[in-house]
Amino acid sequence: KNQVEQSPQSLIILEGKNCTLQCNYTVSPFSNLRWYKQDTGRGPVSLTIMTFSENTKSNGRYTATLDADTKQSSLHITASQLSDSASYICVVSATDSSYKLIFGSGTRLLVRP
Amino acid sequence: EAQVTQNPRYLITVTGKKLTVTCSQNMNHEYMSWYRQDPGLGLRQIYYSMNVEVTDKGDVPEGYKVSRKEKRNFPLILESPSPNQTSLYFCASRSLSYEQYFGPGTRLTVT
Numbered sequence: 001k002n003q004v005e006q007s008p009q010s011l012i013i014l015e016g017k018n019c020t021l022q023c024n025y026t027v028s029p030f031s032n033l034r035w036y037k038q039d040t041g042r043g044p045v046s047l048t049i050m051t052f053s054e055n056t057k058s059n060g061r062y063t064a065t066l067d068a069d070t071k072q073s074s075l076h077i078t079a080s081q082l083s084d085s086a087s088y089i090c091v092v093s094a095t096d097s098s099y100k101l102i103f104g105s106g107t108r109l110l111v112r113p
Numbered sequence: 114e115a116q117v118t119q120n121p122r123y124l125i126t127v128t129g130k131k132l133t134v135t136c137s138q139n140m141n142h143e144y145m146s147w148y149r150q151d152p153g154l155g156l157r158q159i160y161y162s163m164n165v166e167v168t169d170k171g172d173v174p175e176g177y178k179v180s181r182k183e184k185r186n187f188p189l190i191l192e193s194p195s196p197n198q199t200s201l202y203f204c205a206s207r208s209l210s211y212e213q214y215f216g217p218g219t220r221l222t223v224t
Contacts, residue, residue, distance in 0.1 A: 004155075032211065043117075043203050043215030044156075089155065093211070100171070101213070105155040 136204030
């Protein structure tokens with residue numbers, strides 16, 4: 001069964017600190033993996049998208065990594081800011097159903113001053 | 114500005130009263146979809162459409178209908194809403210490069 005699991009479920013960090021969010025997936029055959037940021041009550045916004053051949057991609061202070069062998073991805077946030085407080089969602093799509101995305105349940109991040 | 118719009122943003126209704134949530138995109142995307150988001154469950158796909166007049170069920174289609182008469186619009190219809198359809202709904206459209214754009218969400222409460 002295609003699944004995407006994220007950890008931790010929630011995380012609290014102090015402003016300025018770094019953090020890493022994890023995503024494990026069992027989607028096969030793999031097409032691409034995306035990380036989204038979702039502010040409370042708003043629609044998700046894309047941060048990064050990686051295909052099988054990519055193992056790292058950055059978007060400002062956000063850096064995503066992908067290990068297609070172990071089926072793991074991480075999202076690293078550097079020098080966190082209060083505006084980073086949001087849910088971060090890992091989404092994987094399979095090549096045999098490229099119209100369908102499999103969503104993780106997200107990690108809720110709270111950055112405190 | 115490229116965007117996906119939804120209306121209404123908030124809706125409180127009663128069981129059995131038909132309602133429609135509109136969705137419109139201005140990016141000329143062929144692919145559009147509807148999701149619901151519930152606490153602890155993540156986003157689940159309700160219906161999707163690959164083009165005008167082409168729609169198909171997602172993971173949780175029961176109790177919902179959609180139509181795609183024009184490329185830009187993809188309304189979600191609840192013929193007889195029930196309390197278990199209380200949720201946060203998102204419309205999305207997808208570009209040829211598989212980038213997905215979400216609308217701002219519609220918070221629906223069915224009493």
